[in-house]
Amino acid sequence: MKRIEIAVGIIINSEQAIFVTQRLKGSHLAGYWEFPGGKVESGEDARQALKRELYEEVGIEMIHSIPLKTLEYDYPDRQLTLHFFIVDGWEGQPEGREGQVSRWIDVSKLNVAEFPEANQPVIVELKQRYRIE
Numbered sequence: 001m002k003r004i005e006i007a008v009g010i011i012i013n014s015e016q017a018i019f020v021t022q023r024l025k026g027s028h029l030a031g032y033w034e035f036p037g038g039k040v041e042s043g044e045d046a047r048q049a050l051k052r053e054l055y056e057e058v059g060i061e062m063i064h065s066i067p068l069k070t071l072e073y074d075y076p077d078r079q080l081t082l083h084f085f086i087v088d089g090w091e092g093q094p095e096g097r098e099g100q101v102s103r104w105i106d107v108s109k110l111n112v113a114e115f116p117e118a119n120q121p122v123i124v125e126l127k128q129r130y131r132i133e
């Protein structure tokens with residue numbers, strides 16, 4: 001099976017809240033919360049794919065992003081390489097453009113059980129990175 005490249009955006013505001021959407025019925029891992037993003041298409045690098053996906057899925061123009069982590073994860077039915085970026089600059093107000101339920105959630109309240117398994121190390125890292133002492 002060919003590994004699929006995915007670009008994922010952790011949209012974080014100045015209050016350390018993150019914009020998350022719920023995966024649509026009928027999609028892979030339906031019902032789980034996710035950071036918006038999707039497949040890297042041929043001719044794109046991960047950041048270009050993310051910029052495109054964030055416009056398509058949540059209607060924002062990404063202005064600034066920082067690579068956070070790239071990891072491989074094998075689900076029973078597909079093998080992924082996920083490129084996670086922190087997105088801390090954008091224009092517009094993110095909203096679910098494809099009918100996805102969305103919300104802003106404080107970093108400290110992210111619950112690994114509500115996200116796909118691949119996200120676990122990323123959520124741990126985000127909590128460490130944004131911990132307020």
Ligand SMILES: Nc1nc2c([nH]c(=O)n2[C@H]2C[C@H](O)[C@@H](COP(=O)(O)OP(=O)(O)OP(=O)(O)O)O2)c(=O)[nH]1
Pocket residue numbers: 006007008027028029033034035036037038039053078080116117118119
């Ligand atoms: N967007 C996103 N996908 C994730 C996360 N964690 C995780 O395991 N995934 C998986 C679920 C999917 O198998 C894959 C993302 O692909 P996708 O279904 O969103 O792809 P896409 O937006 O290009 O959608 P489509 O055109 O194929 O419908 O990555 C995450 O936090 N965000």
Ligand SMILES: [Mg+2]
Pocket residue numbers: 036037038039057
């Ligand atoms: Mg997607």
